[in-house]
Amino acid sequence: MYRLGTGIGWRPEIADAVEAMPGIDWVEVVAENVCPGHLPESLLRLRERGVTVVPHGVSLGLGDAERPDPARLAALAARAEALGSPLVTEHIAFVRAGGPLTATPRLEAGHLLPVPRTRDALAVLCENVRVAQDALPVPLAVENIAALFSWPEEEMTEGQFLYELADRTGVRLLIDVANLHTNHVNRGEDPAAALAELPLEALAYVHVAGGFERDGVWHDSHAHPVTQPVLDVLSDLAARVAPPGVLLERDEDFPAPAELAGELAAIRAAVERGRGPARTEVARGRRAVAAAGAATRRRLALAQTDLLSALVAGAPAPEGFDRPRLEVQARALAGKRADVVAKVAPELPRILGAAYRPAFLGYARGRPMTGGYRRDALDFAAHLVRTGSPQDARVRREVREWWRERSGPVPRSRRPTVRLARATRRMMLGR
Template sequence: MTLLAGRGLGIGWRPEIHSYVAGLPGLRWCEVIAESAQHSVPAGLDSLIARGVAVVAHGTRLSLGGAEPLQPGRVAGLAKAAELLGSPLVSEHIAYVRADGTEAGHLLPIPRSRDALDVLVDNVKQVQAELPVPIALEPIAALLEWPNQQFTEPQFLTELLDRTNAYLLLDIANLYANARNHGRDTLAELAELPLDRVAYCHVAGGSESAGLYHDTHTDPTPPEVLELVATVARRASPPAMMLERDGNYPPAVELTAELDSIADAAGWDRIT
């Protein structure tokens, strides 16, 4: 994998922490929500681009797994964000966010069935035809699963990537959350995933509530996820990884400590 080869550790760029991110001396790449960059480069991000920091546009609203036709304006928006940011690739979720004209406001899981896979493959190919760069697809953390699944998640992902030639955005926190909530073996699933197709990885924190582990992106990365980071770094040709934080931002010293813990787990130099 060469799309972000050698870029090491990154961070999700958010307006609330743009000054902190701009001050990271070893930062070589970051990710930005694509829907915030479809008309112009967000203020504060332009200086990072100018100093050679790669920026990946990360989409959240295409609804690739939905049965309804893709909305052309949203596909065009993702392509435009990639152009404005000079992204080496873009990413989106394996999920649906709307049905019968209703927006869920959340990433919803699709069934791992043959029919759903066919729809997803068709939608991904439609998007690829409009994009100026490759796409990486991210499996989501799902609190509930559809009954009577026809594929395991690694089987589903492998066929999806084979049929579309897309890349995998491996969210290590999602892998941990799904294993914990659905009784899966994280290491066994990791061994079956097509790690040779990983473009980059997300790392994030969560919390438990009512017996379920929620992938919040507002809590510190737990030790179990850091252990998986170390495992992925050992098993795969070292993929780029990034801290994904979307709220409840801690003081700079705590954010720095979290970034350092990810770098240490992966065996990399710290970016702080």
């Protein structure tokens, strides 16, 4: 059994700080943000020092009704091999719906959404985890997620659901104590009760992150300091089992290195507070996994498509859901979509200025993302070009040029015909 120790989420914005920070035993990197053949120099230096690097996937969609995409699995496997990782991690979530199972257009959430804690969803998830385990060169661990809402008529608690998943598949668990606290505030679920039901002998490591509460809703922001209630959940977990590793996640609004070091010290102290007498691990037998039949997958696909259509395409909320909570989630998804598109295509907010966000949110209303954030940025610009927005002619021209440059398989400025036309023009002008 590996021991990871204390770690931090590696992000380009804090790469230098992470390298210089004492007491960092390992780091975690968002798998989709690194290329196996072009690893960041900072990660390579950390690896040379003996720091373990773990790839953490966010787009596999193990909770989707369809089986995992072989190309995504191959990409995750390639990153694990390039980084020399002892394991890879992903989420217990669905991220897309629609498609062949429902004979509807495919929808992308752009975010991690909760699967229903039902027998159908469990059967599909177990089979999808098995598919992933067979495709990966190292063990897989899966993470519990935070949620703003609950599915109606769920059949299990979170602890029972995770116990069954680990028991049936042998998958390891990445427990996010911040997500347990989030679900306590948003869904009234007791973190202690969840921990009591978990198969903690299957624990791979622990996530700790910050967030904030607004209007009775906890937002798992990864952009705020870790709060005491989250540290208390960590202490409770450490009282039950010695965690192989604990990691601080931070994705936005990075503080000074000294503040990050202070949060890591608080995390270490919370683990120490929780340590008690060693507990005897209970061996649990592994059950055979029944394959999820086509009818099971189709039932789950229809339910997820109805929900995602309400969240991203303006469809009515499915029966039984808390409608105000779905509205909060829909606004959060739209806001995240606008933020990520602004990062993927930073020229658009520069060109549009203060008009960018309202223009994008207006565009996104009723127009779900179907092909990832880069495609979304192009579709947004194409929408502005088609509708003649905004009113300023100079801004419209810049948006049109940006879209024309990037809309083809090869940038317009690099296409032979364009280069020839420009060369001819220069010759005619005597340049």
